[in-house]
Ligand SMILES: Nc1ncnc2c1ncn2[C@@H]1O[C@H](COP(=O)(O)OP(=O)(O)OP(=O)(O)O)[C@@H](O)[C@H]1O
């Protein structure tokens with residue numbers, strides 16, 4: 001499969017979040033879901049967001065896409081504020097959200113920017129279906145394909161917008177383990193072929209460490225706390241070795257940050273073991 005694409009230049013946008021706050025009303029009064037979120041994503045960077053359920057990961061993604069607006073703070077894409085549902089972004093979710101009565105081709109076509117000519121659109125859709133390995137299934141409807149294939153179509157539809165920022169909310173969360181690993185590889189291939197800035201929400205710390213340049217650990221802010229508990233820069237360049245021992249340490253650090261006890265053997269203990 002060739003990953004060379006002929007589409008218009010792919011522009012990856014930097015994203016800036018400055019002191020972003022989002023509070024929701026609850027029966028017991030207002031609750032800050034996001035507080036003091038300061039984050040800069042470089043153009044083309046892949047940043048993973050991890051954190052316990054309900055800590056505001058999807059809310060943060062919605063702020064960047066313009067589906068929801070912060071109560072305070074600024075969100076800038078390529079230096080200008082997000083307004084409305086921002087055409088510079090595209091979102092893909094855990095479930096593919098395809099129209100069941102349309103073919104995969106027609107579903108991907110729905111992602112094209114308004115005003116795309118029929119001829120350009122057809123070429124671009126064919127190219128994207130090839131990129132995600134769905135050319136042979138292009139004429140099928142969502143119920144005729146597997147969950148992984150539907151998710152690939154959903155990714156192609158998001159890419160059809162030619163987004164400068166790709167927002168992925170647990171995109172592989174509903175897939176079996178093997179399909180999930182394949183989708184991770186596919187995302188990296190797509191990112192190499194059509195570089196874009198990626199903000200990825202995941203519950204899978206290994207996925208975060210494998211895919212991302214940086215992993216942002218979010219927490220539910222308590223009192224004056226900010227939402228970002230920790231930011232981990234993942235060493236090395238992609239493609240990464242899943243068996244790299246550095247990952248085991250970062251994995252343990254993230255799991256501990258998520259409140260999951262680990263029985264990780266740190267470097268000092270390991271030396272002790274070796275010397276016994
Ligand atoms: N529109 C809304 N109105 C009121 N509360 C909301 C709204 N949207 C989200 N919330 C609340 O904000 C909190 C964060 O929700 P969010 O969906 O961002 O969490 P999450 O980190 O994505 O969780 P999960 O990992 O389970 O997907 C939750 O407590 C949720 O109930």
Ligand SMILES: [Mg+2]
Nearest residue numbers: 057058059169
């Ligand atoms: Mg969520």
